[in-house]
Amino acid sequence: MTKRDIITLAVGLGVVAVLLAAPEETTPHLPTDSTHEKFHQIFRAEGKKAAEKFCKDCHGQEGMEFPEGHPDPNRCLFCHKANR
Ligand code: HEC
Ligand code: HEC
Incomplete structure (x- = not known):
């Protein structure tokens, strides 16, 4: 291994460590019940901004x-x- 290989390896391991340390995603998703079903449809048809207007x-x-x-x-x- 050259010095450069070692540096590359170290940087790579650093990136992996940061990714593993990131908190698990806990924000609740938009529910899929009947109240919110129409917003899923608006989201799929027209995107986030159009759906968000109603929240x-x-x-x-x-x-x-x-x-x-x-x-x-x-x-x-x-x-x-x-x-x-
Ligand atoms: C910057 C990110 C962010 C944005 C923007 C945001 N939320 Fe949230 N919301 C969260 C997080 C994170 C939680 C969980 C927080 C907690 O439990 O205290 C949460 C919790 C909630 C809850 C409660 C869920 C529960 O189980 O009590 C509701 C309802 C909600 N958000 C609705 C909305 C609505 C509607 C909007 C837009 C008007 C919105 N949020 C915008 C991040 C966000
Ligand atoms: C007609 C009223 C109404 C509208 C409009 C509405 N919600 Fe809700 N929402 C509710 C009610 C009632 C609940 C609690 C019961 C449930 O989970 O359905 C809720 C629950 C939630 C939760 C919590 C889910 C959880 O797991 O705790 C989130 C997140 C949320 N809504 C996001 C949104 C967003 C984003 C929009 C806009 C796209 C929106 N809601 C529009 C009535 C509404």
Whole structure:
């Protein structure tokens, strides 16, 4: 092994270590129940932005507040994936 091989190997192992250390994805997906089914359809036909327009009709309203510590609730589908 040359010095260069060793450096390449070390960098490669470093990348793998970072990937393994990344937290498991825990953000809940867009539910597939009847309430949310139409948003899956809009998402597939017209994309995230078109579907997201409706989320706040229910979420964030009185009685359906976002959980404490929820990130800034915009662009819902970037975090709550519609495809699985
Ligand atoms: C008509 C009202 C309504 C609309 C509009 C709506 N939701 Fe919901 N959503 C609910 C209700 C009620 C629940 C809780 C019961 C359930 O899981 O269906 C819920 C639950 C959720 C959950 C939690 C799932 C879990 O596993 O805990 C997520 C995430 C979510 N909705 C995302 C969205 C997104 C993103 C949109 C927009 C594309 C959206 N919702 C539009 C009513 C709505
Ligand atoms: C930056 C990423 C991000 C964005 C944008 C986002 N969320 Fe969330 N959301 C999360 C995470 C992470 C959780 C889980 C947090 C927790 O459990 O405290 C969560 C939790 C929720 C829950 C509760 C699930 C439960 O089981 O209690 C609902 C409902 C929800 N989000 C709806 C939405 C809606 C609707 C939008 C858009 C208006 C949105 N979120 C935008 C990351 C995001």
